[in-house]
Amino acid sequence: MAQESTQAPEAVAVLKSVGAPSVHSAGLLKRGDVIVGLPVTHGLTGVLRQAAQKSGFANRPSIPAGAVVYGIPVSEHLRQSITWCAPTDISHPDKPAWDAVCFPQADDGIYRWISPLQPLFPTSFLFSTRSPTASVVDVERKPVDLPVMQLVFKFAKWGANDAIVVVSVDAPGADGFIDNRSLRRLPDGSARLKAFGGEFKLTQVGTDRNAAMLEVITPPSDAPKPEFGSTR
Numbered sequence: 001m002a003q004e005s006t007q008a009p010e011a012v013a014v015l016k017s018v019g020a021p022s023v024h025s026a027g028l029l030k031r032g033d034v035i036v037g038l039p040v041t042h043g044l045t046g047v048l049r050q051a052a053q054k055s056g057f058a059n060r061p062s063i064p065a066g067a068v069v070y071g072i073p074v075s076e077h078l079r080q081s082i083t084w085c086a087p088t089d090i091s092h093p094d095k096p097a098w099d100a101v102c103f104p105q106a107d108d109g110i111y112r113w114i115s116p117l118q119p120l121f122p123t124s125f126l127f128s129t130r131s132p133t134a135s136v137v138d139v140e141r142k143p144v145d146l147p148v149m150q151l152v153f154k155f156a157k158w159g160a161n162d163a164i165v166v167v168s169v170d171a172p173g174a175d176g177f178i179d180n181r182s183l184r185r186l187p188d189g190s191a192r193l194k195a196f197g198g199e200f201k202l203t204q205v206g207t208d209r210n211a212a213m214l215e216v217i218t219p220p221s222d223a224p225k226p227e228f229g230s231t232r
Helices: 008-013
Strands: 003-006 027-030 034-041 045-048 068-076 079-089 098-103 124-127 139-141 149-158 162-170 176-184 191-195 198-205 208-218
Touching: 008 068, 034 191, 034 198, 149 176, 162 191, 176 191
Parallel strands: none
Antiparallel strands: 003 124, 027 208, 034 149, 045 068, 045 139, 068 079, 079 098, 149 162, 149 208, 162 176, 191 198, 198 208
C-alpha cells in the first residue's frame, strides 16, 4: 500500500531567501503569470558521508560519497523527520533539466530509493513496501552549491466566489508545485493576496476567468522570509 508524506509548510519554512522579491507590473495578469516571487535556496544541505546504494538490481546503482544532497522536512502520523535527496543536473545545452533520487524513511526505519516528480523541491513522497530500498543514508550537514529557485505566487483563474493562486518553487528545468490557494472575493468582486509582507489586489477583467488586473496595495518587504502568506 502506498504511503504519502506531505510537508509543504515545513519545507517552505527551511528555505532561505537570497534576494529581494520581484513583483509583476501593475496591470493585466494572464493565467500562469507570477504575481510575486522570492529567490530562495535550500536551508538543509550537505553531502553523503558514504555511498548510497539501491537494492534489488544486479548492478546495484549507487550515488557516491560526497554527492550533494538537500533535506526536506517531513510530517506524517505525528512523526517528523528529514528526507534527503540527491539532485543531478541532466541539462542539455539548449534545455535545462534536473533529476533526483530521494531517500524517505518508512515507519519500519528502512530507507526507500525513489525518483520524485519534482527534482529540486518535492512536496510529497509516494512509495510502498515494494519500492526499492536504499542503504543507510548518512549525511554531513554543510553548505553546498545548489541552484537558486523562486518561491512564487501565480495567478491561475477566477471561480464564482474566489480567485485561485498557485504556490510553487520553480527553477529552470524543475518547477515544484506546492499548493492551490483560494482568495475569497470581497463585496466589490476583487480578491486580495498577502505575501512576503505585501498586499496585492486582483480584479476580474469582464467575464474572463483567465485574466485579472493587478494593483499593488502594499509593496513586499525588502528582505522577507519564505512563507505561504495569508491567502484566505
